[in-house]
Amino acid sequence: MSLALAQAVLTKFPQHVTGVEDRHGVGVAVVKRESIRTVCAALKDDPDFRFEMLMDLFAVDYLHWEERDVRFDVLYSLYSYSKKHRVFLRVHVPEREVVVDSVAPVWPGANWFERETWDMFGIRFEGHPDLKRILMYEGFEGHALRKDYRYNKRQPLIGPLN
Amino acid sequence: MGTIEAAAPDINKFGFMTTTLNDAIGWARKFSIFQYPFVTACCGMEYMSTACAHYDVDRFGAGFPRFSPRQSDVLFVVGTISHKMAPVLKRVYEQMCEPKWVVAFGVCTCTGGFYDNYATVMGIDTIIPVDVYIPGCPPRPENVLDGLIKLQAKIQSQKQEV
Numbered sequence: 001m002s003l004a005l006a007q008a009v010l011t012k013f014p015q016h017v018t019g020v021e022d023r024h025g026v027g028v029a030v031v032k033r034e035s036i037r038t039v040c041a042a043l044k045d046d047p048d049f050r051f052e053m054l055m056d057l058f059a060v061d062y063l064h065w066e067e068r069d070v071r072f073d074v075l076y077s078l079y080s081y082s083k084k085h086r087v088f089l090r091v092h093v094p095e096r097e098v099v100v101d102s103v104a105p106v107w108p109g110a111n112w113f114e115r116e117t118w119d120m121f122g123i124r125f126e127g128h129p130d131l132k133r134i135l136m137y138e139g140f141e142g143h144a145l146r147k148d149y150r151y152n153k154r155q156p157l158i159g160p161l162n
Numbered sequence: 163m164g165t166i167e168a169a170a171p172d173i174n175k176f177g178f179m180t181t182t183l184n185d186a187i188g189w190a191r192k193f194s195i196f197q198y199p200f201v202t203a204c205c206g207m208e209y210m211s212t213a214c215a216h217y218d219v220d221r222f223g224a225g226f227p228r229f230s231p232r233q234s235d236v237l238f239v240v241g242t243i244s245h246k247m248a249p250v251l252k253r254v255y256e257q258m259c260e261p262k263w264v265v266a267f268g269v270c271t272c273t274g275g276f277y278d279n280y281a282t283v284m285g286i287d288t289i290i291p292v293d294v295y296i297p298g299c300p301p302r303p304e305n306v307l308d309g310l311i312k313l314q315a316k317i318q319s320q321k322q323e324v
Contacts, residue, residue, distance in 0.1 A: 136281075137246050144280040152278055156245045158252060159288045 002027035057113035193223035198234035203241025205268035
């Protein structure tokens with residue numbers, strides 16, 4: 001079970017993990033922001049976990065959510081091919097300091113995921129080898145998937161502002 | 163439409179016909195469309211369906227896609243155009259030799275379609291001139307052929323620059 005796995009992550013790293021959640025049957029371990037790279041590196045090599053694969057990495061903007069005091073979350077979807085199990089990690093990222101340690105040194109596949117998250121949400125990844133926009137063009141201002149980016153704001157390279 | 167008997171009803175009786183140079187050039191041009199398919203999205207499947215044997219766009223003299231804009235005279239813009247793609251589309255259009263025509267294939271190229279966001283151009287006519295709009299998401303092949311016939315009528319009726 002995925003929730004049991006998140007519990008095991010908590011038991012393994014009690015100093016780095018602040019809690020577990022069950023989200024629609026998927027276990028989510030909430031990791032401290034400053035510990036994410038340590039935890040990921042350990043989970044990758046630990047014989048109990050063996051998370052060789054970072055399936056996905058993305059962010060959520062919780063602007064206007066009254067029950068939340070931290071604006072952003074970064075989520076990590078981890079999968080183990082050898083043990084056939086999966087877990088999610090969640091990191092809270094406050095608006096005053098929108099930066100997380102990069103996990104590209106742990107999984108090279110994180111490189112483009114983190115560039116996309118930077119491009120769309122403006123979350124900086126400390127230690128990323130080449131953190132630049134991946135989808136939008138040079139000169140695009142702001143980050144398009146932030147909730148305070150007006151949905152119909154246009155920044156055309158050519159043509160009118162329609 | 164388009165048969166030589168329709169253009170010159172007495173041709174079988176007399177064995178010759180009279181016309182104007184403008185009409186003769188238009189007749190030649192409308193049946194020798196060399197198209198450049200600028201395919202970016204799902205409309206491309208419907209374009210392929212129209213181009214292949216079942217609907218057979220070659221019946222209308224447009225069966226020969228050229229993948230160089232310099233050798234083509236109708237630009238088929240098939241699929242969503244993003245702001246990042248817009249300068250490329252304009253460059254391709256400018257590389258085509260006169261006379262040239264543009265067909266907006268699918269509702270995304272006509273108006274932006276259901277996209278109203280940071281990424282999508284709200285209709286390619288904000289960037290380049292368009293001769294025929296074929297709406298639909300995607301348009302059926304019959305709809306495309308109807309648009310092509312309308313383009314042929316437009317080519318036939320215009321003043322032929324030589």
